[in-house]
Amino acid sequence: MIQELQGKIINIKSEADTEAFGLQLAKMLQPGDVVALIGDLGTGKTSLTKYIAKGLGVKETVSSPTFNIVKEYRSGRLPLFHFDVYRLADGEELLDIGGEEYYDAGGVCIIEWADIVESVLPLDALIITIDYTDKEGERILTIC
Numbered sequence: 496m497i498q499e500l501q502g503k504i505i506n507i508k509s510e511a512d513t514e515a516f517g518l519q520l521a522k523m524l525q526p527g528d529v530v531a532l533i534g535d536l537g538t539g540k541t542s543l544t545k546y547i548a549k550g551l552g553v554k555e556t557v558s559s560p561t562f563n564i565v566k567e568y569r570s571g572r573l574p575l576f577h578f579d580v581y582r583l584a585d586g587e588e589l590l591d592i593g594g595e596e597y598y599d600a601g602g603v604c605i606i607e608w609a610d611i612v613e614s615v616l617p618l619d620a621l622i623i624t625i626d627y628t629d630k631e632g633e634r635i636l637t638i639c
C-alpha cells in the first residue's frame with residue numbers, strides 16, 4: 496500500500512505539513528513495511544518518525560536511537576522499530592548486529608541515515624529523501 500507513494504514529490508511548507516504527511520503515511524503502513532529516510536542533519540528524519548509514531552498510536556516518547564542503533568515501540572497499532580544507523584560504517588555492520596531480523600518481525604521499520612545501509616535495504620523499502628530548500632521550514636520529500 497505504501498508503494499502507491501513511490502514516484503511522488505511532496506513540497507513541505509512547514510513542520511505542520513510534515514506532521515500531516517507522517518499521520519497519512521502511518522495509516523497506510525502494514526506489517527513488514529520498511530521506510531528508509533535519507534537527508535542531512537536537521538532535515539527532519541526524527542521529526543517525521545515521531546509523527547509516523549503518533550499516527551500509529553505510539554504512546555511512548557520517541558527519541559533518536561543514535562546510541563542504541565534501534566529502539567522498539569510496541570504501544571501502537573503496529574510495532575515500530577526505529578533505527579538510526581549514523582554510527583554504522585555500512586550495510587555489513589547492520590547485518591552484523593542482526594538488523595535485518597527486524598524487517599520481517601511483524602512491525603514497521605523506519606531507518607534514519609538509510610543511505611549508509613542502502614546495500615542491505617529490502618527491495619520494496621520506501622525510500623524518502625528529504626532536502627532543504629532556501630526557505631526556513633520548507634522541505635522537499637522525494638519518494639522512490
Ligand SMILES: Nc1ncnc2c1ncn2[C@@H]1O[C@H](COP(=O)(O)OP(=O)(O)O)[C@@H](O)[C@H]1O
Nearest residue numbers: 507509510513536537538539540541542632634
Ligand atoms: N518542515 C519541517 N519538517 C520537519 N522538521 C522541521 C521542519 N521545519 C523545521 N523543522 C525542525 O527541524 C528540526 C529537525 O530535526 P530532526 O528531526 O532531529 O532532524 P534529523 O533527524 O533529520 O537530523 C527540528 O527541530 C524541527 O522542529
Ligand SMILES: [Mg+2]
Nearest residue numbers: 540541559607
Ligand atoms: Mg535524527
